[in-house]
Every structure is written in structure tokens, then in C-alpha cells.
Amino acid sequence: MQASPQPIFKRGPSLVVRLVFFTLLSLVLMVSDSRFRYLEGIRSVVSVVLYPLQQVASMPGILLARTGEFFVTQAALYRENEQLRRENLTNAPKLQRLMVLEAENTQLLRLLDAKPAPERTTTIAEILYESRDAFTRRVIIDHGSNQGLHEGQAVIDHIGVIGQITRVFPFVSEVTLITDKTQSVPVQNARSGLRSVTFGTGHDGALELRFIPVNADMQIGDVLVTSGIDGTYPAGLPVAVVANIERNAAFAFARITCTPSAGVSSFNRVVVLSDAPARPANPLKEPAQDKLKKAGTKP
Amino acid sequence: MSRSSLGDNIQGGEILLPVRTSYILLTILAAVLLDLVPLPGWIAWVRPDFVAVTLLYWGIFQPRRLGLLPAWLLGLLMDVADATLFGQHALAYSALMFAAIFLHRRIQMFPLPYQMAHVGVLLLAQQGIQLLVRLADDAEFPGLTYFVSSVTATVLWPAVMAAFNAPLRRRSGPDDV
Numbered sequence: 083m084q085a086s087p088q089p090i091f092k093r094g095p096s097l098v099v100r101l102v103f104f105t106l107l108s109l110v111l112m113v114s115d116s117r118f119r120y121l122e123g124i125r126s127v128v129s130v131v132l133y134p135l136q137q138v139a140s141m142p143g144i145l146l147a148r149t150g151e152f153f154v155t156q157a158a159l160y161r162e163n164e165q166l167r168r169e170n171l172t173n174a175p176k177l178q179r180l181m182v183l184e185a186e187n188t189q190l191l192r193l194l195d196a197k198p199a200p201e202r203t204t205t206i207a208e209i210l211y212e213s214r215d216a217f218t219r220r221v222i223i224d225h226g227s228n229q230g231l232h233e234g235q236a237v238i239d240h241i242g243v244i245g246q247i248t249r250v251f252p253f254v255s256e257v258t259l260i261t262d263k264t265q266s267v268p269v270q271n272a273r274s275g276l277r278s279v280t281f282g283t284g285h286d287g288a289l290e291l292r293f294i295p296v297n298a299d300m301q302i303g304d305v306l307v308t309s310g311i312d313g314t315y316p317a318g319l320p321v322a323v324v325a326n327i328e329r330n331a332a333f334a335f336a337r338i339t340c341t342p343s344a345g346v347s348s349f350n351r352v353v354v355l356s357d358a359p360a361r362p363a364n365p366l367k368e369p370a371q372d373k374l375k376k377a378g379t380k381p
Numbered sequence: 382m383s384r385s386s387l388g389d390n391i392q393g394g395e396i397l398l399p400v401r402t403s404y405i406l407l408t409i410l411a412a413v414l415l416d417l418v419p420l421p422g423w424i425a426w427v428r429p430d431f432v433a434v435t436l437l438y439w440g441i442f443q444p445r446r447l448g449l450l451p452a453w454l455l456g457l458l459m460d461v462a463d464a465t466l467f468g469q470h471a472l473a474y475s476a477l478m479f480a481a482i483f484l485h486r487r488i489q490m491f492p493l494p495y496q497m498a499h500v501g502v503l504l505l506a507q508q509g510i511q512l513l514v515r516l517a518d519d520a521e522f523p524g525l526t527y528f529v530s531s532v533t534a535t536v537l538w539p540a541v542m543a544a545f546n547a548p549l550r551r552r553s554g555p556d557d558v
Binding site: 097098100101104105107108109110111112114115116121124125128129131132135136138139140142143210211212213214215216217218220222249256263283284 | 413414415416417418419420425426448449450453456457458461462463464465466467468469471472475476479482483514515518519520521523527
């Protein structure tokens, strides 16, 4: 940086001026992205440019995996085959009972004049990679808006809930895991029926339950399943297992931590569920908001 | 007299070949690809941020070739690739480029260990900016492992220099015809 009064060569605005300019521009972008989400369009355009680069970059990994698959021993394949057959056999009676139960359930619902829960269609997708952002728990899957995915769809694996699609690009989409700090899942204790909400902690392998009274019926080892009241996740999918309960009489609420059931960060195939059908609007919400608005404008 | 006007390329007393724009673009492409390679678990957070390292190298040794605008645009690209806040990498990279260009005369003069110290501090500061931005946006502090990538980048700096300079070495001595 030379402070000569008359520069011989034209170099444009000074370095500091340029830094201030780009800093302000970045700040504007960040605020509009974080607070208003205005920039999803630009993001998806850039992601289309990035897609071929991402494909090239993931090639060595895929090649390596293929070579690994090629050298799998016959014994390992035989063992896996045997295990799958055994699982199939143990699941078969359950499946047969399920069909009978489903039929019985729809019949009972019809008797009660209630609507049966609609079937959801599923899409199988593969996890391309984990997001490199250290501050969030997200994965990128290989299906996007071109395959008909959209934001808000639930993502599960064969054990339980993984997360929810939060951003859709033409060829890939971003799944925020239930362990992310911004994610919460309405759950129900499968043993006691107690309803609650799990919150992500931002760390792998840990969820927490907040605002559970000290004397609530929760035990270590209890299975939490989705309650289905949010309309995002269908009811009855395993979410987590209660791992630790700290009851301290000094606080009104117990500190409960759980471990997610699904292989939130270990599998590479996931199932994307289609949306639940629209449900009637919450009758309490609208008038309350109107009232608040009116109260806000009056004074 | 600037040590690094557009044509010449002198490092540690060695006269290297002049840098072609195509070579700069190639290194940037390679850095983006290296950053995009999906890696499992801990290897992913040990991996240095190759784009930041590349920007730092060109900022220090060819301060007139890449300005703040390319750094800012690359930052936006990495923001989309990493699914981070839009503008987070852009801000950090343009600040990194500013520091590299601002300090290039000093860093060029230093022997390698001092150069590595400068590089380390600049890369940590770059990550620090991203950390502050995310903390302001209600994110959780991811732990000190977050900064490991800058440490590995600093340790690898001599190798990075060798790799960047290898294609720029003259085949024969300057006195040969």
C-alpha cells in the first residue's frame, strides 16, 4: 500500500476501499439469507454450476468403493445372505400379521366414521456426502426437484427417522438431521404414551427432551416414536431411545438425553416419504394472531 | 521497485517462470475439486481448506493477479458447495485476500518458518471470521477441532509451495542457452 499522491499507474480503488465494499456486500447477503431467505434462487443456479464438479470430485470415492466391492470374499457374501434370509424369516410372520391388522384397522376406523391414514409413497435416495459445514448436521442426497422432491419431506432409514429435507436443488437436496440444533421432532413415549418433543443438540448421537416434569413417567431405555401431530413425520416411527435422565429437585424439569435410533450418520441409503395430505387448519391459530395484530396496531 | 510486478516471479532468490493466467485458473479448479471430495468423518475436518490456501498463495506471491473479487466469488461458490450461510466464505476469503495482499512484501521476505507462522495466523483468522458469523447466527460452537484444518494447512505449507512452484521451475540453469 503506497500512499503516493499521484499514482503513475491506474489500479482502481484502493485495497481498503475494496475490502469495505466486499465486506458490506457479504454482510447484506448473509443477513438476507439468514433472516429472509431471499437467495434460494441464486443458490440453486450456482449449485447447477457446481454439480459436474461435485460428480468429478466424488468419482475417486465411488471407484474405491466399487473396487472394494469387487474384492468382497465369497464367505462374507454368504454370511450376509444367510443373515438376510434369517431376518426375512423372522419378519415374515410380523408382516403377515400387519396385513391382517391393517385390514382390521381400516374396518374399525370405518365403523367409527373416521378417515384412515393415507399411504405415503416412498423414494429411495443415496447419501452423497455429509455437509462440510461444521456448524450444522446435514447430509446431501442424490435426488432433487427434478425427481419431484421438495422441502419439508420426511427422511427415514430402515430403523427410524433421520431428518427432513430443508433445501432442494435441481439434482441434489439437503437433509437436516434430527441431531441438528434447529430440528425438533414431536414424539411419544411408546411405553407410557407421554407426548413430548425432541430437540437436536448439534452433536452427533444426542437428542434432548426439554420441559418434562421431574415426576413424569420416563425411564432409561424407553423408546420414543413419532407422534405424527406435526404432519411432517407419520406416526409411529422410532426416533430415539432414552439414554440418561437427571432428576434434580432444584429444577422444575428433568434433564433427559436420548440417542437417535436410526443410523443418523452411518448409512448411505435413505427413504424419502411423500407429504402427508393437507390437514384442516388449526382453528385456534388464526383468530389469536388476528387479535395480536389488532392489539399491536391500536396503541 | 516492486518485487512482483506482472512479469517476474522471484522467490527466495530463485527466478521462476512467469505465471500464466491459465495456470492460476487450473490451481483454483484443482483446489475446488479437492475441497469437494467427500471424505468420511475425521479426515474431513483434518483436511485443509485448499481454496483458502490457494488464494493465500496467489495473494502473497502474485498480489496483482487475483484481487478481492475472485476471492469473493470463490467464497460464494464454496458457500453453496458447503451449504453454509450465503456470504460467509465470501467474507472470510475476501478478508484473507486483503491480508495476503497487504502483507505480501513482508511475507515474501521471510524465511519459510516465519512464512508458515504468518500463513497459520491468517488461516486461523479466516476461520475465526466464519466462526463469529455463525455464532452471531445462533449456531453452536463446534469445538476446537474446527480449527484443526488451519493447523494442517500450515504444516503442509512447504509442500503446497513446492507443488505450486514445481511447474514454474526453469528446466535448465539461467546461464544455459
